[in-house]
Amino acid sequence: MKYSKSIDEYIENNSEWLEEITTLRNIMCSTEMKETIKWGAPTYTIDGKNVVGLGAFKSYVGIWFHQGVFLKDQKNKLINAQEGKTKGLRQWRFSSLSEIDEDLVLKYVQEAIQNQKEGKEIKPEKSKTLTIPIELDRVLTSDTDLKKSFDQLTPFKQKEFIEYIATAKREATRLSRLEKITPMILEGVGLNDKYR
Template identity: 30%
Template sequence: MPKHDPRIDAYIERAAPFAQPILARVREWVHEACPQVEETIKWGMPTFEYAGGILCGMAAFKQHASFGFWKHALVLGEGEPRDGMGSYGKMASLQDLPPKKTLVAHIRKAMKLNEDGVKAPTTRKTAPKPPPEAPADLAAALKKNKAAKASFDAFPPGAKREYIEWIVEAKREDTRAKRLAQAVEWMAEGKRRNWKYENC
């Protein structure tokens, strides 16, 4: 008898009517392919664990359901895209599920990866953004105001970028001039661009 977590029963019952049969079917096939699977809830979503690691998970959204492998790239192949957080795209009906034979074969492949202790490939992090460079008009204005320059120089890159983007995104010259004057005034007081919202 498969071990069912009552929290997952409740999750399926709360899901939209179209998603309930999809989640129930996927759950049934996971248990059939991997009788030793353990159910849990992670990140608020039904998750299946096996051999000390996450095997796969499923979720219901407003207009689709999804099912995906923790080691998606190793199970389905490096070039296979993920859509809607799942390995098989956004599913709106049982017809969107892959054939049972295909899904069971993928589950068994994922089981073997867990049994062998294979780790999920790390996602490549994008290179950090280069430090922002102040436009000429801002640099000139900061030269004239020591307090504003000291604040600007002490800001982390993200805070500098917020001011720079706000100024350079102005469509008209007079708007840019107003923003520049306002920015220098706030920086002279040690304030970041979004200081009004930081203490909310």
């Protein structure tokens, strides 16, 4: 496998974990997975699907199994970092090089690759349909240009505008917010684009 320059940079930026990250990276690169950077960290994929990620933090280096919930985990190495929130992702943490059993890590990784090939994955839940606040609905119904512009926005941007209006408790606030966002919708600008 060819090594990625940006991952070399990631390792340089986390030099306190140099040996640990390099060891884990070598394990990942010994497989058929493709190495890339996603979310600013090394990620390993099969057929474009995320299988494993690496991350360095203050007190540990971790492996993320994107569909780790399907791993047998006979050695009880995996944790759910956000109990109640995370459905498929599982983490394995190491606080020193001596904790990394290369053969065992490779065994887990190979199982994760096989699971991905078999299509074992938890799909993200479909988000609930949003109810457009009456004030926004009225304006969209009466102004065809605004409606056309709103429909051309990404679902994410539409949701931001809907929630912005819906979260106002007073009608006067909803109307003043509506007045503020109307030119933004016409320009195709999202509510929080200036912060992105």
